[in-house]
Amino acid sequence: MSEGRSFMDFDALNAQAQGWIEQVMLWLQSPVFLAQLAAIGLAIILAPILAGLLRRLIPVLRTAPTPDANLFRARSIIYQTGQFLRAILLVAILALFATALRSISAFGEDWLVKIAQSLATVFLVYRAIRVFLADPFYRKVAVYILVPLALIIVLGYWDEFTSFLNATTVIPMGDNPITAMTLAKLAVFGSLFFWLGSVGNKRGQSAIRAQESLDSGVREILAKLFQIILFIVIAFLVINTAGIPTSGLVVVFSALSLGVGLGLQPIAANFVSGLIILLDRSVKVGDFVMLEGDVFGRIKSINMRSTTVATADGKDIIVPNTDFTENSYENWTHDSPLQRYEVDFGVSYDTDLDALVPIVRDAVLAHPDVLGDPDEPSVEFRNFGDSSINMCVEFWCRGIDDGPNKFTSDVGFIIWRTLKANNIEIPFPQRVNHQAPAPKK
Known part of the structure; x- marks a missing residue:
């Protein structure tokens, strides 16, 4: 029984293959089919030729603009578009040939050219994604979403696809359920609006921080308020564009409240703390x-x-x-950039401390970053050490002794050079060992 069924299946496949071959032979003998095939081949040949010609004639398509060029952003977009100019021209030429074939009564058909045009359009979308999206993650997401959508559109299944999404209920909510189409709009418009919002947020905050007439703390507060208001507005725009009903907002906010109550307290606390920091300007x-x-x-x-x-x-x-x-x-710099620093040093017990103080003070004061106000450098006695008299220099500078500033290091060198120049001994620990006499025998 199974052997007879396999012979029947083979016969059916053979008959179907014979039918396809006969259909292809009929197409190859048809002037209408051959005309469409010739139009497709001619479009494939003409597209790169015309693309190369346009690049030679239009400089902005040939050379990338420099950052200081006029209309840099627009020129960059035109230059990037030129990188898939052949795909654009292929779609345009196929559309032109399809119109020409329909207008000629001897042919009157363009179905094969339309299929080629559809595939060229999908390729055009793919090339545009590869050129304009540099981030690998966003590029991959766009390829997996936009290319299938473009294929659905060009093959003529868009209406069936949208009807399926509208008919698929995700969250039943009375007369206004949240459907798969609602989630699709939320994803698409959410990505678009929040991308535009991130760009606008960066430029807006830069513009606010560039206002030198405002205090730095006020600029930070205004920048953060601008960011918060902008994204709140974007969130409402996304929700309205996606068609989520007001009752859906209640569900969303309830879920958010539950999330904050269960696991988002640290995020909420950090958010509020950020506002407090900006407002009290500590x-x-x-x-x-x-x-x-x-x-x-x-x-x-x-x-x-x-x-x-x-x-x-x-x-x-x-x-x-x-x-x-x-x-x-x-x-350290809340109210004033002025800071006081100290450098310790030691001198021998033979040193004339009364003469030492003005020598070191004047040498330290000669440093260009050491200030005479609010106080001049002060040379102070600290304690009597085991090997030295321990002294200290206190001085004021504007800024932090870190990074490019080397206040304490510079002053340490100044003290060392000053002591050496005045023959003032810098002692070091010494130990005297006494050997007990050998016992008499």
Whole structure:
């Protein structure tokens, strides 16, 4: 029985293959089919020729613009578009040939050219994604989403596809359920609006921070308020564009509230702490801070969740905003950039301290970064050491002794050179060993 069925299947496949072969032979004998095939071949030949000609005639398609060129952004887009100019011309030429074939009564058909045009359109979308999206993740997402959508559209199944999405209910909500189409719109318009929002946020914050007439703390507050308001507006635009009903918003906000209650308290706390930091201005961008655990550096940025502290060795330390509202820390430049520093040194017990003080003080004061106000350098006695009289120089400078500033190091060198030049001994620990006499025999 199975052997007879296999022979029947083979006969059916053979008959079907014979039918296909006969159909292809009929097409190859048909002037209409051959005309369409010739049109496709001619379009494939003409597209690269015309693309090369346009690149030679139009400089902006041939050479990438320099950053200082006029209309740099527009020129860059035109130049990038030129990288898939052949695909654009192929689609355009196939569309022109399809129209020409329909208008000629001897042919009157363009179905094969339409199929070729559809495939060329899908290839055009793929090339545009490869050129305009540099990030590998976004490029992969766009290829997996936009290319299938383009294929559905060009093959004429768009209406059936949208009807299927509209008919698929994800969350039943009375008369206005959330369907697969709603989620698709939410994903598409959400990605688009939030990408535009991120670009607008960067430019808006840069414009606000460029206002030198405003205090730095005020600029940071306005920048963060601009960011918050912008993304709230974008969120409502996305929701309205996706067609989510008001009742759906209640569900979404309820889920968010539950999420905050269960696991998002740290994020919410850091967000609120960031606002508190900006409003009370206890910390602002540019301040030099020292946190618990010997973490120190300049405040580089205050974000919605964390604060970035840039260290002198080129590292960025991400600190939760709650560390500035719940823990103690030192802000060295909160009210004034002036800082007092100390350098310890020792001299021998034979030194004339009364003569030493003005010599060292004047030498330190000669340093260009050492200030005479609020106080001049002060040479102070500390204690009597085992091998030296321990002294100290206190002096004021503008800025932090870190990174490009070497205040204490420079002053240490000045003290060493001054002592050497005045023949003042810098002692070092000495030990005297006494050997007991050998016992008499």
